[in-house]
Amino acid sequence: MSGQAAGRYVGQSIKRKEDPRLLTGQGRYVDDVQLPNMAHVAFVRSNIARGKITNLDISEALQVPGVIAIYTGDDLNPYIKEYWHTMGGPRPALDDPSGAHPPASVLAPGDVRFVGDPIAMVIAENRYVAEDAAEMVIVDIDVEEPIIGLDMAVAHPEMKVHHELNKNFSGIMPYMEVPPVDEMMASAPHVVTRRFKQARATNVPMEPRGIIVKHDRGANEITIWSATQNAHEVRSFCARLIGFPAQRIRAIAGDVGGGFGQKMMVSRDEAAMMIAGYLLGDRPIKWIEDRRESLIAANQAREEWVDVTMAVTPEGDIMGCRVNFLEDVGAYPPGAGGGAGMSAGMFPGPYKMPVVIPQGTSYFTNTCGKAPYRGPWMMETVAREQMMDHVAAEIGIDPIEFRRRNIIHQSDLPYTTCTTLVYDVVTPEETLDQAMEMLDLAKFRAEQEKARAEGRLLGLGVGVYIEPSAIAFGILSSDQANVRMDENGKVLVALSSGSHGHSIETTMPQVIAEHLGCDIDDIIIMQGDTASAPIGPGTGGSRTAVIVGGACQTAAGKLKAKILEIAAHTLEANVDDLEVNDSVVSVKGTPAKQLPFAQIAAMAYMMPEMLPEGMEMGLEVSARYKPAGSFTYSNATHVCTVEVDPKTGMVKILRYIVSEDCGQMINPMVVEGQIAGGVVQGIGGVLFEHMIYDKDGNPLATTFLDYLVPTAPEIPDIEYGHIQTMSNSLGGYKGMGEGGAIVSPPTVANAIHDAVKHLGVHPTDFPLGPSQIRDLLVHAGAAV
Amino acid sequence: MSRNITLNINGAQHTVDVEDRMLLSDAIREKAGLTGTHVACEHGVCGACTILLDGEAVRSCLMFTVQAAGHEITTVEGIAPAPGELSVVQRAMQDNHGLQCGFCTPGIVTSLTAYLRDFPNASDDELKEALSGNLCRCTGYMGIINAARQAQKEIQGSAK
Ligand code: FES
Ligand code: FES
Numbered sequence: 001m002s003g004q005a006a007g008r009y010v011g012q013s014i015k016r017k018e019d020p021r022l023l024t025g026q027g028r029y030v031d032d033v034q035l036p037n038m039a040h041v042a043f044v045r046s047n048i049a050r051g052k053i054t055n056l057d058i059s060e061a062l063q064v065p066g067v068i069a070i071y072t073g074d075d076l077n078p079y080i081k082e083y084w085h086t087m088g089g090p091r092p093a094l095d096d097p098s099g100a101h102p103p104a105s106v107l108a109p110g111d112v113r114f115v116g117d118p119i120a121m122v123i124a125e126n127r128y129v130a131e132d133a134a135e136m137v138i139v140d141i142d143v144e145e146p147i148i149g150l151d152m153a154v155a156h157p158e159m160k161v162h163h164e165l166n167k168n169f170s171g172i173m174p175y176m177e178v179p180p181v182d183e184m185m186a187s188a189p190h191v192v193t194r195r196f197k198q199a200r201a202t203n204v205p206m207e208p209r210g211i212i213v214k215h216d217r218g219a220n221e222i223t224i225w226s227a228t229q230n231a232h233e234v235r236s237f238c239a240r241l242i243g244f245p246a247q248r249i250r251a252i253a254g255d256v257g258g259g260f261g262q263k264m265m266v267s268r269d270e271a272a273m274m275i276a277g278y279l280l281g282d283r284p285i286k287w288i289e290d291r292r293e294s295l296i297a298a299n300q301a302r303e304e305w306v307d308v309t310m311a312v313t314p315e316g317d318i319m320g321c322r323v324n325f326l327e328d329v330g331a332y333p334p335g336a337g338g339g340a341g342m343s344a345g346m347f348p349g350p351y352k353m354p355v356v357i358p359q360g361t362s363y364f365t366n367t368c369g370k371a372p373y374r375g376p377w378m379m380e381t382v383a384r385e386q387m388m389d390h391v392a393a394e395i396g397i398d399p400i401e402f403r404r405r406n407i408i409h410q411s412d413l414p415y416t417t418c419t420t421l422v423y424d425v426v427t428p429e430e431t432l433d434q435a436m437e438m439l440d441l442a443k444f445r446a447e448q449e450k451a452r453a454e455g456r457l458l459g460l461g462v463g464v465y466i467e468p469s470a471i472a473f474g475i476l477s478s479d480q481a482n483v484r485m486d487e488n489g490k491v492l493v494a495l496s497s498g499s500h501g502h503s504i505e506t507t508m509p510q511v512i513a514e515h516l517g518c519d520i521d522d523i524i525i526m527q528g529d530t531a532s533a534p535i536g537p538g539t540g541g542s543r544t545a546v547i548v549g550g551a552c553q554t555a556a557g558k559l560k561a562k563i564l565e566i567a568a569h570t571l572e573a574n575v576d577d578l579e580v581n582d583s584v585v586s587v588k589g590t591p592a593k594q595l596p597f598a599q600i601a602a603m604a605y606m607m608p609e610m611l612p613e614g615m616e617m618g619l620e621v622s623a624r625y626k627p628a629g630s631f632t633y634s635n636a637t638h639v640c641t642v643e644v645d646p647k648t649g650m651v652k653i654l655r656y657i658v659s660e661d662c663g664q665m666i667n668p669m670v671v672e673g674q675i676a677g678g679v680v681q682g683i684g685g686v687l688f689e690h691m692i693y694d695k696d697g698n699p700l701a702t703t704f705l706d707y708l709v710p711t712a713p714e715i716p717d718i719e720y721g722h723i724q725t726m727s728n729s730l731g732g733y734k735g736m737g738e739g740g741a742i743v744s745p746p747t748v749a750n751a752i753h754d755a756v757k758h759l760g761v762h763p764t765d766f767p768l769g770p771s772q773i774r775d776l777l778v779h780a781g782a783a784v
Numbered sequence: 785m786s787r788n789i790t791l792n793i794n795g796a797q798h799t800v801d802v803e804d805r806m807l808l809s810d811a812i813r814e815k816a817g818l819t820g821t822h823v824a825c826e827h828g829v830c831g832a833c834t835i836l837l838d839g840e841a842v843r844s845c846l847m848f849t850v851q852a853a854g855h856e857i858t859t860v861e862g863i864a865p866a867p868g869e870l871s872v873v874q875r876a877m878q879d880n881h882g883l884q885c886g887f888c889t890p891g892i893v894t895s896l897t898a899y900l901r902d903f904p905n906a907s908d909d910e911l912k913e914a915l916s917g918n919l920c921r922c923t924g925y926m927g928i929i930n931a932a933r934q935a936q937k938e939i940q941g942s943a944k
Contacts, residue, residue, distance in 0.1 A: 020876040023870060023893060025860035032819035128805065206824045206832060206921050222797040257822070257887030258921050291825040501885030501922045564923030673881045673927055694824015704829035704919065712915035712925040718785030742922075 678740020
């Protein structure tokens with residue numbers, strides 16, 4: 001079951017190459033870019049969730065010394081030529097019955113649709129003046145009743161956020177009558193129905209959004225510096241938006257301070273910056289979002305309800321499910337914004353489910369738009385893994401046994417789910433076994449029992465999932481590596497990747513050094529600048545290890561082949577008789593006959609007479625890689641133990657165990673770092689984070705004092721177990737960037753449930769903070 | 785109102801012309817050109833902007849520049865013993881994967897440097913508590929906590 005042995009580089013916990021720069025304050029984030037003559041932007045935003053703008057007066061603000069220009073929707077919106085993201089594709093027609101994008105605008109088009117909606121932008125000599133003037137813009141709004149929350153959106157299908165549309169949803173999977181399934185459900189021995197709710201959360205990268213737009217009229221060029229996961233999308237979006245030739249736009253992402261999906265698609269504010277920068281011309285403009293803007297107006301996620309009805313036999317065999325995915329996509333998601341379609345496909349997860357009938361609706365509301373957040377489809381796992389525990393409790397079997405009964409075994413592979421996904425190399429059962437071994441289940445149950453006798457509440461939660469990593473369709477299909485060995489034998493690599501903390505400057509050189517045979521320190525990575533980077537979708541969908549890794553491995557192999565050909569010619573040997581060690585080619589068994597890379601490189605560029613007949617000079621290759629399937633599946637089991645304080649409702653995580661299979665690990669240290677980051681975000685979504693709105697549509701968490709992200713003391717030491725089975729993608733790699741965040745929420749929720757279920761408490765809704773748990777205990781008459 | 789003041793940052797004098805209301809974090813970044821100090825909330829909550837003021841860890845987004853005149857400021861750029869080298873804390877951060885995107889990192893490095901100097905014998909819980917003033921969204925804190933543990937051991941060792 002375990003995979004290939006670790007190589008010299010691949011499989012090693014190599015220390016990160018990016019660290020010395022970032023640890024000494026030498027990173028280069030967008031706000032660190034200072035250009036001559038640069039002007040600064042502050043947005044005027046709506047304080048009202050919904051209403052008509054009856055008066056927008058910028059005259060006084062324009063008088064503030066240092067103000068350069070103030071733009072409103074009337075100034076900028078007419079310049080929109082096309083407004084769509086490459087990943088989502090062109091906009092559907094306004095009356096398309098299957099879905100919609102929000103109407104295109106970059107500043108409020110005469111009316112506001114959420115608190116935080118940008119109404120005007122002030123451009124001034126510095127940020128202080130821009131903010132002063134923004135305060136002086138007068139906005140009168142005729143308040144209208146907003147649609148806030150899924151309750152209201154579901155209850156009032158006649159109300160619309162966007163009057164331009166004939167519906168209030170961005171996507172729909174209608175209810176399907178399936179008589180055999182309905183009959184089966186009607187006569188099944190056990191049918192359990194639950195509604196699980198996730199609480200609205202937001203990505204909260206520590207670096208907020210930021211963008212600089214410089215339109216050089218003389219050269220007819222636009223340069224954009226952006227905190228983005230995907231520089232090429234910034235370039236192509238901007239080209240479409242204003243009808244500017246794409247080849248004359250250069251987008252640059254330097255260091256990016258986190259994104260987790262939020263910086264994947266160009267947002268409206270950034271689009272406003274593109275048009276404003278284009279109009280203003282010759283003076284670069286910079287906008288750096290402040291934290292309040294980031295919390296209320298950068299995109300949000302996770303406000304989702306999942307209704308599951310599951311039919312089971314008395315022995316605990318799953319017979320089938322109906323699942324309804326309801327999600328709140330806010331007012332202005334980028335594109336349709338929803339994850340329900342993907343959630344439907346992934347719902348069976350690691351279990352054999354004979355049938356799953358999905359339906360779903362993605363509702364617009366007068367709140368901040370929904371965008372990807374680490375595992376945007378994860379409501380399927382959140383619902384399914386909690387459902388497993390609820391059903392187990394209902395039919396009276398152990399939740400771990402219930403999982404084992406239905407889990408996919410090695411002998412089932414390749415396994416085709418009822419939703420038509422084909423799992424080729426996955427190990428859900430093996431990770432469950434490993435996690436249980438790490439836990440010592442019997443010991444925990446004994447402790448739990450003893451604690452209960454003392455009036456203490458301990459609980460154990462398990463979550464199992466399969467992650468569709470390396471999502472490869474549309475623009476996400478492929479990535480490219482251009483590998484150049486220069487005349488000194490050093491290696492310069494241009495990648496289509498986009499890093500916002502992914503350790504790509506370390507992991508991809510590991511792959512290249514392994515397959516080229518050079519020293520890792522001889523390699524440097526360039527990414528994130530459209531002037532040098534090959535086309536690609538940047539970072540997203542847990543793709544880098546698999547798809548960029550595959551491109552690096554292929555390119556390194558091609559380059560090595562050419563190097564060997566030159567060496568074979570000079571050494572008068574057969575290519576098959578050569579070996580490469582530490583950047584030196586030698587004849588096997590005759591180490592004296594050798595040529596260092598540097599010498600071969602010098603020949604390739606400067607000594608045509610030394611090359612084999614007809615060989616092209618130079619040492620530069622490129623490779624574009626697309627994995628065979630649309631997904632490369634990885635999987636994991638998480639286990640968590642908690643103590644719930646019956647007096648306060650406080651949850652303390654005691655242990656957190658992860659057993660995962662991401663195939664051949666490139667760098668185990670980086671793998672564990674990705675898991676920890678995701679797990680803690682997931683824990684945050686259950687215990688702490690809640691982007692809450694009042695009924696008028698006011699966001700109530702507008703600072704880090706109200707929006708609580710986890711901090712160090714709340715985090716247990718995470719324990720890791722690794723199972724490595726080689727994927728069918730090149731190198732055997734599987735992606736794992738999102739899994740930690742996908743399965744940790746139900747794992748924590750199940751642990752809480754296990755601690756309190758004997759009291760008749762069966763939580764289904766996030767967040768599960770102290771006040772919510774205390775309320776549940778009081779309601780059940782179980783509070784102390 | 786703006787005035788000329790001299791800031792002493794990492795041992796060098798920077799004479800800057802600042803408005804009274806200019807935040808110290810902005811002056812360090814924009815006037816002195818030291819962009820290692822990051823701003824992630826401007827509310828004093830996240831800790832990214834932490835600098836050492838006469839050796840004490842303070843949040844530069846909560847101070848006006850004019851208040852810093854006459855004090856010695858150390859930013860993340862001034863922590864390493866020499867260019868091309870890393871301090872004990874910085875090395876521990878690299879060894880333990882204490883950073884991913886690096887945005888919170890300058891504040892972690894400065895805060896931990898001051899804390900471990902003052903409390904080299906802190907308990908594990910106290911170490912975690914000391915880090916509670918620095919938000920990190922990437923690492924899940926595991927790498928940072930392990931870095932703090934390693935740096936603490938080294939500092940204890942060298943004190944013996
Ligand atoms: S920027 Fe100063 S504490 Fe967050
Ligand atoms: S490393 Fe990204 S926020 Fe800490």
